[in-house]
Amino acid sequence: MRDRKDQNESGSGFSRRDFLKGSSAAAAATAMATSATESPAQQSQSQGNVASAEARDVTLSINGQQHTLSLEPRVTLLDALRNDLNLTGAKDVCDTTTCGACTVLIDGKATYACARFAVECEGAEIQTVESLRNGSEVDEVIEGFVEHDAMQCGFCTPGFVMATRAFLNENPNASLEDIQKGLGGNICRCGTYHGITQCALQIAQKGGACSWLNERLVGDLVAKTA
Amino acid sequence: MAERTIGWGPRSENRLIGSEVQRIDGVGKASGAAKYTADINTPGTLYAKLLTATIAAGKVTRLNVAPAEEMEGVHAVHVLNGEGAEIRYEGTLLAAVAAERPEIAEDAVRAIEVSYEPSEFFVDDDNLEAAEAAGRTKPQGENTQGDVEAALSAAKVVHKGYYGINTITHMCLEPHGSHCEFTGDEDLTVHLSTQNVSGTGGQFAGPLGIDESSVSIICNYIGGGFGSKFQAGEWGLACAQLAKKAGRPVRLMLDRSTELKIAGNRPSGFAEVTIAGDADGNITAWDSHHWGTSGINGSVVRLSLIPYVFEIENRNRKATGIVCNRGPNQAWRAPNHPQLSALTATAMDDLADKLGMDSYDLFKKNLDKTERPDVYAAEMEVGAKIIDWKAKWHPHGKGESRGGVKSGVGMALHTWGGRAHAAICQLKVHSDGTVESYGGSQDLGTGTKTIIAMTIAETFGIPMSKVKVHVGSNAYPKSGPSGGSTTVGGVSGPNRRASQEALWKIMDLVAAKYGVDADSVEAKDGYFRSGGKTICSWTQACRLIGPMPLEVQGTGPKDDGLTDQGVGGVQMADVSVDTETGIIRVNKFVCVQDCGLIIDLLTAKSQVLGGMIMGIAYALSEEQVMDNNTGRFINADLENYKLPRIGDVGELVAEMYQPDSEYDRGVIGLGEPPVISSGGALSNAVANAIGVRVPVLPMTPQRVLEALKGGQA
Ligand code: FES
Ligand code: FES
Numbered sequence: 001m002r003d004r005k006d007q008n009e010s011g012s013g014f015s016r017r018d019f020l021k022g023s024s025a026a027a028a029a030t031a032m033a034t035s036a037t038e039s040p041a042q043q044s045q046s047q048g049n050v051a052s053a054e055a056r057d058v059t060l061s062i063n064g065q066q067h068t069l070s071l072e073p074r075v076t077l078l079d080a081l082r083n084d085l086n087l088t089g090a091k092d093v094c095d096t097t098t099c100g101a102c103t104v105l106i107d108g109k110a111t112y113a114c115a116r117f118a119v120e121c122e123g124a125e126i127q128t129v130e131s132l133r134n135g136s137e138v139d140e141v142i143e144g145f146v147e148h149d150a151m152q153c154g155f156c157t158p159g160f161v162m163a164t165r166a167f168l169n170e171n172p173n174a175s176l177e178d179i180q181k182g183l184g185g186n187i188c189r190c191g192t193y194h195g196i197t198q199c200a201l202q203i204a205q206k207g208g209a210c211s212w213l214n215e216r217l218v219g220d221l222v223a224k225t226a
Numbered sequence: 227m228a229e230r231t232i233g234w235g236p237r238s239e240n241r242l243i244g245s246e247v248q249r250i251d252g253v254g255k256a257s258g259a260a261k262y263t264a265d266i267n268t269p270g271t272l273y274a275k276l277l278t279a280t281i282a283a284g285k286v287t288r289l290n291v292a293p294a295e296e297m298e299g300v301h302a303v304h305v306l307n308g309e310g311a312e313i314r315y316e317g318t319l320l321a322a323v324a325a326e327r328p329e330i331a332e333d334a335v336r337a338i339e340v341s342y343e344p345s346e347f348f349v350d351d352d353n354l355e356a357a358e359a360a361g362r363t364k365p366q367g368e369n370t371q372g373d374v375e376a377a378l379s380a381a382k383v384v385h386k387g388y389y390g391i392n393t394i395t396h397m398c399l400e401p402h403g404s405h406c407e408f409t410g411d412e413d414l415t416v417h418l419s420t421q422n423v424s425g426t427g428g429q430f431a432g433p434l435g436i437d438e439s440s441v442s443i444i445c446n447y448i449g450g451g452f453g454s455k456f457q458a459g460e461w462g463l464a465c466a467q468l469a470k471k472a473g474r475p476v477r478l479m480l481d482r483s484t485e486l487k488i489a490g491n492r493p494s495g496f497a498e499v500t501i502a503g504d505a506d507g508n509i510t511a512w513d514s515h516h517w518g519t520s521g522i523n524g525s526v527v528r529l530s531l532i533p534y535v536f537e538i539e540n541r542n543r544k545a546t547g548i549v550c551n552r553g554p555n556q557a558w559r560a561p562n563h564p565q566l567s568a569l570t571a572t573a574m575d576d577l578a579d580k581l582g583m584d585s586y587d588l589f590k591k592n593l594d595k596t597e598r599p600d601v602y603a604a605e606m607e608v609g610a611k612i613i614d615w616k617a618k619w620h621p622h623g624k625g626e627s628r629g630g631v632k633s634g635v636g637m638a639l640h641t642w643g644g645r646a647h648a649a650i651c652q653l654k655v656h657s658d659g660t661v662e663s664y665g666g667s668q669d670l671g672t673g674t675k676t677i678i679a680m681t682i683a684e685t686f687g688i689p690m691s692k693v694k695v696h697v698g699s700n701a702y703p704k705s706g707p708s709g710g711s712t713t714v715g716g717v718s719g720p721n722r723r724a725s726q727e728a729l730w731k732i733m734d735l736v737a738a739k740y741g742v743d744a745d746s747v748e749a750k751d752g753y754f755r756s757g758g759k760t761i762c763s764w765t766q767a768c769r770l771i772g773p774m775p776l777e778v779q780g781t782g783p784k785d786d787g788l789t790d791q792g793v794g795g796v797q798m799a800d801v802s803v804d805t806e807t808g809i810i811r812v813n814k815f816v817c818v819q820d821c822g823l824i825i826d827l828l829t830a831k832s833q834v835l836g837g838m839i840m841g842i843a844y845a846l847s848e849e850q851v852m853d854n855n856t857g858r859f860i861n862a863d864l865e866n867y868k869l870p871r872i873g874d875v876g877e878l879v880a881e882m883y884q885p886d887s888e889y890d891r892g893v894i895g896l897g898e899p900p901v902i903s904s905g906g907a908l909s910n911a912v913a914n915a916i917g918v919r920v921p922v923l924p925m926t927p928q929r930v931l932e933a934l935k936g937g938q939a
Contacts, residue, residue: 052333074329083273083328088265089258091449093399094864095482101399129258138253146252149832152671154255155399155449161256180873187864189399189450190671191839193872195832 058119062087063131071118078102078113081128089129089158093187100186101159103166104128110166110185129158132165141165144203150195156188164200172208176201230730230745232723232786234823235684237889241751242684244889246828249676250690251669255447262447263419264479266405272301272324274468274478275331276461277338278487279307279318282551282857283347286311286340291321294334299326302471303334304464313342314522315551316858317487319460324468324476347551347857351519352390352496352922357548363517364524364547372540377511381502384511385577390496390922391565391905392849393519395486396558397867400449402489403479404462406469412436414466417444418458419479421451422707424666424700429458434466443700445668452840453557454490456707486862490556491850494518495527495565496922499573507583507591509574512538516569517546524549528562534570535639535794536595551857552850557709559840560642560898564905568845568923571638571906575913579622585910586615589637598794602639605796605818605883609637612816612879613798623917630806633813636910637798640902644821644895645791646715646783647706653682653724654775655732659765660692662775663724667697667705667717672897673829674713680825681718685725687749688764703779711895715782715789718825718893722788724780731778735770736761790891795819795883795899797838797907803915805934808927810846810912812876815904820883822894827882834880834900841904842876843869847924868924 052072059068060077062085069084081087081104090113093101102113105127132139141164144150151157160183167182168174174182179200188196237244254260279286291303306319321338325331348362357363378384398419405417414436420426420443427441448455465478480489497516503509512533518526526547533541558564578588590606593599610616618635625632651665661682669675675695683690696702697717706716729749737744742756749755752764783789800814817834824830847868851861861867880900905923912930913919918937920929 052329072327072329075327079328082265083267086267087258088261088267091262091399092264092479093482096863096865098864099399133253133257133259138257142253142256145256146248149249149252149828151249151252151255152832152836153399153448153450154251154260154671155262157256158258161258184871184873187399187869187871189397189452189840189869191836191875192832193839193870193875194835194878196872 059122060118060126061124062126063128069118073117073119075118076114077104077116077118077121077126080118081113087128087130091155091159093155098187099156100163101156103159103162103186105162105166108166108169110163129162132161139165140203141168141199144199145195148195148199150192150199152190152192156186160186160188160196164196168200168203168208172204174200174204174208179204232726232788234722234788234892237886240684242680242690243825244827247676247680247826249673249829250679250695251675260447262400262449263403263405263417263445264400264449266417266477268407268475271405271475271477272326272468272472273328273331274322274324274465274476275328275335276319276481276484277321277335277340278484279313279316279320279342281313281342281344282316282349284313284342284344286313286320287343288339288341289320290339293337293339294323297330297334297337299330300334301325301474302468304467304471306460306464315488315553317484317553319464319488322464322468322478324472349550349552349852349857350854351393351494351548351550354517354546362524362549364549366526366545366547367529368544370542374511374513374540374542377540378500378502381510382505383577383580384500384502385573385580386498386500387573387576387919388498388921389569389572391494391568392923393491393494393552394558394844394848395491395850395867396450396452396454396489396556397486397869398450398452398454401480401482401485402455402459402461403477404465405475405477406466407475408469413440415442415444416462416466418462419448420445420455421448421668421670421709422456423668423698424704425707426458427700430463430466433463434470444698446698448668448670451670452559453561453709456709482864483862486867487859488553490558491521491553492558493520493525493527493555493565495569497569499569501573501577503577503581507578507581507588509536509538509577509592509595511540513542515544515546517548519548519550519552520555521550521552522554527565531562531566532570534563534566535641536570536592538595552852552859559901563640563642563898563902564844567638567640567903568905568909571903572909572919575636575910576919584619586610586619586637589639596639597641601794601820602796605794605820608881608883609796609798609816609818612881613800613814615798618800619914622914625915627805631802631804632915633800633802634911634914634916635798635800636907636912636914637796638903638906638910639794639796640899641794642711642899642902643791644711644715644793644898646719646789646893647712649705649716649720649782650703651717651720651724651780652703653721653728653778653780655728655768655771656775657768657771657773659688659768660694661686662694662696663721664696664702665705665717665720666700666702667713668708669697670708672713672833673826674717676829677714677825678717678721681721682725685722686729686764687751689752711897711899714825714895715893719782719784719788720780723782723784724778728776728778731776732767732771736767739770787892789893790822791894793819793821793894793896793899795903797841797903799907799911801908801911801915803912803930805916808930810925810930812842812908814877814879815842816879816881817900818881818883819896819900820888821896821899822891823889824882824884825893830882830896831880833896835878837900838878838880838904839870839875840901842874842908845905845908845923845925846870847926849924
């Protein structure tokens, strides 16, 4: 049998470091045109450089309600939502502002909640996935996710729902290509991209019609900025 | 008229079974209302963080947790591997801290003083020579049948090749973890992210010194498992220990990096293959040696499954495991199959190329060497039509190049068991016509709850809204772990049996009350009928049950035709490769899959689509990258561990192969099969496009470029 190396150099003919570089080339291919906005909050936190400081009162406006919490400045919006307010629809998955499982809307814009400190969000209108449901009434995006079975384990799903809602608000007539780019800021491990695409496409083909919940939110925002 | 035998009804009379039914917990999941283990926040919950080893091998020479214990807000510290402990892989858990807030727990972890005495490590799993030199190899068997030498010399063409597939992790988006809470003296409630609700209680009881009967396991939703969540885990026990020490509930979920390092991975596989064929494309000989690692225990993908799907008369095979300082492996969706499928199907495709044959024809020619030639042949035909194989296939590398972009098609086959696991359900029919089913199973997102509700509603002829399904607690009758595609058969069998028996009892009540022959009674669309006449509604009939619910227990599996095992399928891929950048685009990807009787066509298709996307992931981008210089897993985060995003998967077609002959087989599991043959199909499509083999999966741009360079040299 021939030597493994000269049969194909590609198998191991380069260093692991090179290989990581190769991986980033793959990232370029994945067109990560995320619609979510990032800030360096998490990076600095994950390096462990964020020192503790006195907790102070932070007032957050979430789904139209005011909440005052006593938080250290280094607490992320995601942790405040999940741990202090028990709003657990936004999930904590990657710690590195990569996956979108924590997507919320801040002043209508899709944002990774793990990329924002809670204190930074004072004065902003925060909308979580929980706002897209009122008893048995649900936002059209949720309906579409269920109709197209755009979920399996469901752990990425609330984040995807929020990303889709925000994306369709801004791109009501999105094309397939727009959707594939615009929802590139979220990751699903179970492989539900087909259903999500179908759901977004169907809503876009109807002109991205707003649900009552969304109209209410837009109304609130208009009132706020007026 | 209706004979009282257990069985599925005639296919044409089903209202629900076989149609596309939305999952019953869909709104709960999509709206964020569904509570996963990671979401449990009972009052007083403390947050736990972990200190993990930063070396691949060695000893812990010092571990001082006192500074952590003294910190304000810290309620408990638990040492898992203290001074003197041996470290065999990076990420090994050393200590866990529970504190009032997660950020305090992080501070406390950083305050722990730790030092190590590092020792020799080995992580280079594709380097057999180096492993041998380091004494890291473990023979995993060798066997032979027929006369390989003779067959090789008689062959028209002999092909030798090297192929491989790297280690990947499970990357469950909800990490492994639990929320543990003691109530009373020693009653422990564990919310556990688990695929094994009924079987995990004992794993907590022993180490904690409490009775097994004191442990409640709850898992209402799980954010991914893929085979890695059958155990309580050392982190699970650590969480319970912290809760005990602190006297408070504690939630401990692994952080992303630790999740990737220690919570499970899929073993790698590399092989040198010699394959030979006659002029007609019959494979006449196979000789392979494969190696790889499952981590520290040094086993390798199973010897007895290679060559995969095809039984070759003259065959040698040998396997060698490599002991690597990498975290332990866990079952990964279809254990062994994806690796062996890729190693086999790629070698077959290269043989076809050397014989000057269309690889479709070579696969077809050799179907007589598989267990289900007719089904595979039919599935290949369906797949070829969908992907337009005839128009798209060309000799490898001989297609048109459009600005350096070349396209090609490839295929591979797969097989799986999918038998029903053992399970019991308790069915209750209430006098108001509502129904409940209890079982200690779990819904991984496959649609388990939905198919239970469908099975019951179909049997009784009632709407699904009347059925409540309870799973996810070990207080319910036991159910097997959800692994190996055993759940759909496992739960549908007992629920069908229990429903049929309950229905017969209700029919007897109806017959007695309305004076008709019990055997003449039929239940349909919410009504009972006899001799073409409506007798009463379902609700009226249920009133005859009386104040106590009618309860029936269902068990399984049984030999009554409700379930079966043994499925197969084919995947075909159409890809484009940019020869300048090495980037592969999936244009279209098709899976034709059989799985017996399909209960919910919608969630069944989702399983197939999900499998294909996971297949694209391990074929094109994801892998565990180990650093030979430090022994560390250097891409243990979601940013550098590459998963496809929504725009990376191309057009996907999940085609369920379901003639009546499949319906008649009964229910068979579907979770594993559609993830198996993706690697082979995509690799073969790339070879067809560019005319050279990218031998190792994932086929990253760098590997594609290296292969192209090698091919020109
Ligand atoms: S958890 Fe925020 S982006 Fe992943
Ligand atoms: S549905 Fe499981 S991660 Fe997306």
